Amino acid sequence: MTLDPKDWTDIRTLGHHMLDDMFDFLADIKHAPLWRSPDTAKSLLLSALPEKASSLNAVYEQFQNTILPYGSGNLHPGFMGWVQGAGTPVGMLAEMLAAGLNANVGGRHHMAIAIEQQVVEWMRALFGFPEHAQGLFVTGASQANFVATLLARNRALGLATRNNGVAAAGKTLVAYASCEAHGCIPRALDMAGIGSDQLRKIKIDDQYRIDLTDLKAAIAADRKAGLTPFMLIGSAGTVNVGSVDDLDALADIAEAESLSFHVDGAIGAVAMMSRQLKPLMAGIERSDSIAFDFHKWAHVPYDAGFILVRDGAAQKAAFASDAAYLTRAEKGLAAGDWWPCDYGPDLARGFRALKTWFTLKAYGTDALGASMVENCRLAQSLADKIVAQPELELRAPVALNIVCFSYVHTHADILNKYIVEELHMAAEVAPSLTILNGRPVIRAAILNHRTTMNNIDTLVNSVLALGRTLSAAL
Numbered sequence: 001m002t003l004d005p006k007d008w009t010d011i012r013t014l015g016h017h018m019l020d021d022m023f024d025f026l027a028d029i030k031h032a033p034l035w036r037s038p039d040t041a042k043s044l045l046l047s048a049l050p051e052k053a054s055s056l057n058a059v060y061e062q063f064q065n066t067i068l069p070y071g072s073g074n075l076h077p078g079f080m081g082w083v084q085g086a087g088t089p090v091g092m093l094a095e096m097l098a099a100g101l102n103a104n105v106g107g108r109h110h111m112a113i114a115i116e117q118q119v120v121e122w123m124r125a126l127f128g129f130p131e132h133a134q135g136l137f138v139t140g141a142s143q144a145n146f147v148a149t150l151l152a153r154n155r156a157l158g159l160a161t162r163n164n165g166v167a168a169a170g171k172t173l174v175a176y177a178s179c180e181a182h183g184c185i186p187r188a189l190d191m192a193g194i195g196s197d198q199l200r201k202i203k204i205d206d207q208y209r210i211d212l213t214d215l216k217a218a219i220a221a222d223r224k225a226g227l228t229p230f231m232l233i234g235s236a237g238t239v240n241v242g243s244v245d246d247l248d249a250l251a252d253i254a255e256a257e258s259l260s261f262h263v264d265g266a267i268g269a270v271a272m273m274s275r276q277l278k279p280l281m282a283g284i285e286r287s288d289s290i291a292f293d294f295h296k297w298a299h300v301p302y303d304a305g306f307i308l309v310r311d312g313a314a315q316k317a318a319f320a321s322d323a324a325y326l327t328r329a330e331k332g333l334a335a336g337d338w339w340p341c342d343y344g345p346d347l348a349r350g351f352r353a354l355k356t357w358f359t360l361k362a363y364g365t366d367a368l369g370a371s372m373v374e375n376c377r378l379a380q381s382l383a384d385k386i387v388a389q390p391e392l393e394l395r396a397p398v399a400l401n402i403v404c405f406s407y408v409h410t411h412a413d414i415l416n417k418y419i420v421e422e423l424h425m426a427a428e429v430a431p432s433l434t435i436l437n438g439r440p441v442i443r444a445a446i447l448n449h450r451t452t453m454n455n456i457d458t459l460v461n462s463v464l465a466l467g468r469t470l471s472a473a474l
């Protein structure tokens with residue numbers, strides 16, 4: 001029994017309405033509250049498994065009333081919390097087209113595969129990687145970092161590890177990253193069977209970059225203890241403060257120590273699209289692999305993570321399988337020599353490449369890069385305002401687009417927490433709270449292409465007003 005309508009008239013009309021409604025929603029986003037509590041809507045929406053059909057109009061009405069208004073705010077220009085992409089109308093349209101095609105981009109011989117290959121080729125060019133490099137869309141940088149960890153593990157222990165397991169090699173692998181590295185790095189080591197405790201969290205310098213002297217000392221100490229250093233992870237934009245490690249120096253150390261050199265560029269790697277920001281990433285082109293997200297600073301709709309790998313053959317050797325149902329044909333639909341399922345953990349995969357292809361083509365890397373530069377300029381202005389305002393204190397250097405600061409007070413820790421919570425409730429601007437050197441700070445990640453100086457002014461004025469009111473009540 002087909003699920004297609006007998007007559008397409010009604011769904012066509014409703015579909016056009018949906019599209020118009022979403023354009024209106026996006027066009028007016030800055031006038032809407034940044035956030036509303038979903039609690040009431042949740043109680044209205046939750047129901048038993050639907051056995052009987054509802055009219056699509058009624059389902060859509062529920063969407064409009066109880067889902068659409070209750071987002072997490074990341075589209076709003078006042079959103080500065082965590083590190084989240086803002087999406088674009090182009091990405092939205094491309095996502096609809098991809099859903100219409102319902103392509104399974106695990107393999108076989110069809111155009112969706114070619115589009116993903118095209119994006120891989122563009123990424124080779126963007127990062128100056130060689131022709132034999134490979135790449136793949138994954139859910140996000142968490143998954144990309146995991147893939148990179150498996151590749152580094154295989155390089156250190158040999159491909160037999162895929163069959164024999166890590167223990168059979170009789171070696172204790174050790175990886176290195178700064179103490180500011182993202183939490184998915186220790187988890188990647190955990191998932192790869194190496195163990196999260198085998199990550200050495202190296203201290204940072206005053207710019208929040210990995211301390212090179214400590215790094216070298218840690219590698220030497222581990223070798224002396226009979227352990228096997230195998231992987232060095234550099235950060236291109238740390239999640240807390242946006243610092244970028246000295247990637248060139250890390251490449252030198254990795255080379256001298258025969259370590260796999262991986263870059264977690266979840267936030268910052270796409271800054272390669274900007275001529276102005278690219279120099280900050282110097283050395284990234286020497287890495288063995290790069291994990292990054294199109295869904296953060298390049299605003300491709302969630303999810304669109306990516307792993308780029310210098311040694312493409314090694315990537316294939318890490319994942320390819322000879323399962324009978326994946327047999328390649330000489331010609332026809334089951335042909336094709338590039339099957340994504342050979343390069344990563346997933347078999348069935350969506351067409352993430354299409355929304356990325358559309359975004360890159362429709363905006364161009366110049367405009368995407370310019371939007372990142374503008375974010376950095378706003379972050380710098382915010383930092384300047386904080387430095388000029390005695391009631392506020394800058395708590396970390398600003399390398400890219402993230403500003404960590406505090407309300408100045410003897411009880412600053414609790415005040416910062418209250419201020420951020422009150423800002424979220426007021427829903428005009430939303431920074432987040434993070435912990436730096438053991439103390440809570442207000443963190444504004446300026447990522448949104450819709451954010452302007454007005455939003456920065458609102459943030460500063462609101463923090464000051466709340467700081468004064470809340471501290472008086474302490």
Ligand SMILES: *Cc1c(COP(=O)(O)O)cnc(C)c1O
Pocket residue numbers: 083139140141142143182184237238239264265266267293305
């Ligand atoms: C966001 C982030 C990650 C994780 O990326 P996901 O896309 O959320 O999986 C990893 N590293 C850094 C530095 C990040 O900012």
